[in-house]
Amino acid sequence: MSTNPRVSSAIEGESPHFASVLAHQPAIAERFGALYGAFWDSDVLSARLKEVARMRNARITQCGFCRNVRFDKAVAQGLGEEVVAEIDEGYEASARLSDTEKAILKFTDAIIHDPELLTGADRAALQKHLSPDQIAELGLGVTLFLALAKALITMGLEPERMERSVLPTPSRAMAG
Amino acid sequence: MSAGGVSGPVAAALSGTPDLGAKYEAFRDAAHEALGAQLVAHVRHAVAEVHGVASTAPHGEAPAATIAYARRMPFEHTAITDEEAAAVVAEIGEVRFVALSVVAALADAECRAGMVDLEALVDGA
Structure with a gap:
């Protein structure tokens, strides 16, 4: 995987990173910001549950940037490092992850890795733990996490090194 | 409405949450418009083929x-x-390369959402 940026920054004085590269396409950037902000603002599905899916996506897609970012709203809802560490192989046996979180991880794996992984029992478990609106929001989240990670990687925007960072959760207010 | 009138499985699954659904379609449309309808059709077809999902070949x-x-x-x-990425930039330019990366990644994610039948999951099926 390359860490050489394949696109220049569109913002003078800034190095290439996701926002400065996306600035080449202002309409995409603006609408992505509005969508991602509204998604994280919504509490239909809690930030903690969204972050569980985002962390799983980061591990499977090998997105180093995604893997090292934590959103503060999820941290405030109890998603500490001891829980994040268990969003890994063998998560099914975790005592720290709830049944709802395990159902979300199964669904995330099925989308990102292999749709055959989502058995009839897994579908039923997801529908037991989440309402239809929550499943829709989760589906949107996994779609965006996956697409964002792959776009970032294929444009060569992976950082060579990055410390773990807790960042403000995206919001409509941040999108402007 | 999306380019080509097809919103995809994610937008369909969001029919019960119209604010997010509209914002998703607006984002998707912006990416498609930036790349151009003809190339979007080719890119989405190429991604669908890799997934083994039925797709009509564009002209x-x-x-x-x-x-x-x-x-x-x-x-x-x-x-x-x-080198592969540089060849793409040489073909379509840096600005459209950004749109291409978003469109191809979204096409992949939408194929995957369709393959788990996200809409049926939301509908309780």
């Missing part, structure tokens, strides 16, 4: 390196080389 020719890049998105996104 006309598409730039070869660009389609090869799109075909790598589903299962080989970490293996795309700097």
Whole structure:
């Protein structure tokens, strides 16, 4: 995987990173910001549950940037490092992850890795733990996490090194 | 409404949450408009083919390196080389390369959402 940026920054004085590269396409950037902000603002599905899916996506897609970012709203809802560490192989046996979180991880794996992984029992478990609106929001989240990670990687925007960072959760207010 | 009138499985699953659904379609439309309808059709077809999802082949020719890049998105996104990416930039330019990366990645994610039948999950089926 390359860490050489394949696109220049569109913002003078800034190095290439996701926002400065996306600035080449202002309409995409603006609408992505509005969508991602509204998604994280919504509490239909809690930030903690969204972050569980985002962390799983980061591990499977090998997105180093995604893997090292934590959103503060999820941290405030109890998603500490001891829980994040268990969003890994063998998560099914975790005592720290709830049944709802395990159902979300199964669904995330099925989308990102292999749709055959989502058995009839897994579908039923997801529908037991989440309402239809929550499943829709989760589906949107996994779609965006996956697409964002792959776009970032294929444009060569992976950082060579990055410390773990807790960042403000995206919001409509941040999108402007 | 999206380009081509097809909103995809994610937008369909969001029919009960119209604010998010409208924002998703607006984002998707912006990416499609930036790349151009003809190339979007070729890219989405290429990605669908890799997934084994039925898709009608669009008319006309598409730039070869660009389609090869799109075909790598589903299962080989970490293996795309700097040289392959540079060939795409030479074909369509840096600004459209940004749109291409978003469109191809979204096409891949939408295929995957369709393959788990996200809409049926939301409908309780």
